[in-house]
Amino acid sequence: MDKLQAAQEHFIKVVQEQLERVARMKEDTEIVDYTKLDKIIIGCCGGDGIGPAITAEAERVLRAVLKEDVESGKIEFRQIDGLTIENRIAVNKAIPEDVLAEIKACHVILKGPTTTPSKGDGPNIESANVAMRRELDLFANVRPVSVPEEGIDWTFFRENTEGEYVLGSKGVVIDEDMSFDFKVITTQGTRRIAKAAFEFARTNGKKHVAIITKANILKKTDGKFLEICYDVAKDYPEIQVDDWFVDIISANLINEKVRNQYEVFVLPNLYGDIITDEAAQIQGGVGTAGSANVGNKYSMFEAIHGSAPRMLETGRQMYANPASMIKAAELLLRHIGYPQKADEVLKALKIANDTIKMTGRSDGATGAEFANCVIENL
Ligand code: IPM
Ligand code: MG
Numbered sequence: 001m002d003k004l005q006a007a008q009e010h011f012i013k014v015v016q017e018q019l020e021r022v023a024r025m026k027e028d029t030e031i032v033d034y035t036k037l038d039k040i041i042i043g044c045c046g047g048d049g050i051g052p053a054i055t056a057e058a059e060r061v062l063r064a065v066l067k068e069d070v071e072s073g074k075i076e077f078r079q080i081d082g083l084t085i086e087n088r089i090a091v092n093k094a095i096p097e098d099v100l101a102e103i104k105a106c107h108v109i110l111k112g113p114t115t116t117p118s119k120g121d122g123p124n125i126e127s128a129n130v131a132m133r134r135e136l137d138l139f140a141n142v143r144p145v146s147v148p149e150e151g152i153d154w155t156f157f158r159e160n161t162e163g164e165y166v167l168g169s170k171g172v173v174i175d176e177d178m179s180f181d182f183k184v185i186t187t188q189g190t191r192r193i194a195k196a197a198f199e200f201a202r203t204n205g206k207k208h209v210a211i212i213t214k215a216n217i218l219k220k221t222d223g224k225f226l227e228i229c230y231d232v233a234k235d236y237p238e239i240q241v242d243d244w245f246v247d248i249i250s251a252n253l254i255n256e257k258v259r260n261q262y263e264v265f266v267l268p269n270l271y272g273d274i275i276t277d278e279a280a281q282i283q284g285g286v287g288t289a290g291s292a293n294v295g296n297k298y299s300m301f302e303a304i305h306g307s308a309p310r311m312l313e314t315g316r317q318m319y320a321n322p323a324s325m326i327k328a329a330e331l332l333l334r335h336i337g338y339p340q341k342a343d344e345v346l347k348a349l350k351i352a353n354d355t356i357k358m359t360g361r362s363d364g365a366t367g368a369e370f371a372n373c374v375i376e377n378l
Pocket of ligand 1: 129130273
């Protein structure tokens, strides 16, 4: 087939799918209130590499803090085992059908890191993270970062279902000399993430929201993101709003003179991915950060780091630090209506961080010892 015609057909298909997604977003406005459910089902997916080890420790902390509600039947834990790279390669799917059905039968998911093969690194399977965020429509990726001694208390609202990622496996190779990937931004997709950020600011007494784009260059997509965020801001007159380009914001985050002035950030997917790793590093490393992936119906809580396959290969998974997954468990508790228990976990986590020496090797503590310390201090 003629190259131009093939490209055209490919693009038409991509646009059609996205138009259908917009139509679904317009319909899907009902929000599940977890505090009104008689029973909350928490699904635990261990994932790959060090994932199963650190997720099991975080689950132990959750079970300890929710003991009474587990006994009364208000909370049920379910183990979901099939989200492994071996299984995903075997069925050639980012999330095997049966695993997705098990996930969808839960309300919230605690998920360990999953391995994603990069180009040239085995089969071309889509990231399980990206797939889960899309399948469950988890549009808000909320990532808190705090360094109290420096007055840093940031919350990032990364758009999680569009931008460069939703079409990441839908790019097109025109010929041996040329390839395209696509970025999509929609009014509905932007409005809902902006609303989530401003609502958070309002209910948590934050005074400032920063919109991050590169709208001077990506005028259509980031331009739309910027315009819609400012439009949503009109409903929150008490909150100061401004916008920054992603390059200067990455510099400002390492500028100690200005960085503690920021509070809430709202940003498209790719920038959110990059900037939140930078922010986590300022807090003490990606291993210290947790991440909430929230939609209208489902939500999923995870670490922001990867599966560290080398640790598993060298048999060191039991020395992996579960702090990030325990942080994810804390965010989960807050989300399902247990803010006091979340505070308890946070306090105990700080004690464990200050007293238990984790090195990732046998000269340090094990993940179980770390989690025991958290549990003892609840
Ligand atoms: C994250 C990760 C994921 C992402 C990967 C694993 C797909 O980096 O959660 O930040 O890019 O979103
Ligand atoms: Mg990332």
